[in-house]
Amino acid sequence: MEGALLTIIVPVYNTVEYLERCVHSITAQTYKNLEILLIDDGSTDGSGELCDKLAKEDERIRVFHKENGGVSSARNVGLKEAKGEYYGFVDSDDYIEPEMYERLYAIIKKLGIMMAQVGRDEIDEEGNPLPDVCELVEYELGITRKELFRDLLMHKGDASFCTKLTARSMFDDLEFPDGKLNEDFRVLTEMLVDITFKGVAVIPYLGYHVFYRANSNSRRSDKNDFSQVYGDSVDHADVALDATEDCCWDLIDVAFRFCVCQRLQYLLHIPIPQMNKQKEQYCAIVKWMRQNWWRSMRNTYLTKKEKLYHTLFAIAPKGIRQIHAFIRRK
Helix, strand or coil, X not given: CCCCCEEEEEEECXXXXXXXXXXXXXXXXXXXXXXXXXXXXXXXXXXXXXXXXXXXXXXXXXXXXXXXXXXXXXHHHHHHHCCCCEEEECCCCCEECCCHHHHXXXXXXXXXXXXXXXXXXXXXXXXXXXXXCCCCCCCCEEECHHHHHHHHHCCCCCCCHHHEEEEHHXXXXXXXXXXXXXXXXXXXXXXXXXXXXXXXXXXXEEEEEEECCCCCCCCCCCHHHHHHHHHHHHHHHHHHHHHHHHHCHHHHHHHHHHHHHHHHHHHHHCCHHHCCCCCHHXXXXXXXXXXXXXXXXXXXXXXXXXXXXXXXXXXXXXXXXHHHHHHHHC
């Protein structure tokens, strides 16, 4: 008997070299009841035309063309057009193993849950493996809502929706935040507020392959993007702290630790010339660090090193960064 329809949403932006490999890895899935939504986000390299060509090869593919608006806006188009009972997401320069969705759907049905997750790895443009971002589990693992929330706040686990299959109902009234980076963490955090969310099953299967391109739309590392990357992470951390206050009081100290760490990352990476009174978010972060210094010192989840950095940045953030930059150059 054929299982539920799964909707696989693929935002596409200027990945013409890799798109065919990505889409073929989805059409080759052993689980056949799929609809594949290719969302062309204003590509200028021929990716949009390639989407149309691929759609002619497989009737399960539907293509949508839109003006460029970023990964979140493209995913949101997919959410509005999706017809499946479960949603999966694949980035258009990545690719997946043939049994990925069959295995994810099987464990979801077996356990009666709303989300399941596989393992992932990363490879660079030369095909070299990168350090593991998420350790592959050795056996099937069930993680409760609170355990998952705690893992994410402790910088463990995997927040990416690309490694997951998620019930449609979990996206009710939810969208990916337009113009934000690290958007998966934000949306997953909002899901974790829902007490009907039973948790996630993690299976020992390396199913998702991240193809790391330095100039990827979602993986940029140039200095101009540092402020947004780390600034958005600070905003998401505050959302997570608010969420713990709503539903998980026993995780508030863990969430506060997360807020401190995300701000430390911001202050360690923002370009020094941007550390000035004209940078509104920078000023707000420094003010927060000063106002919450004593709370940080009493937090048992922060390390001595993190508390030291908090103290130094609360006193003289720009001066500490200049010293830090000088030491790194030596």
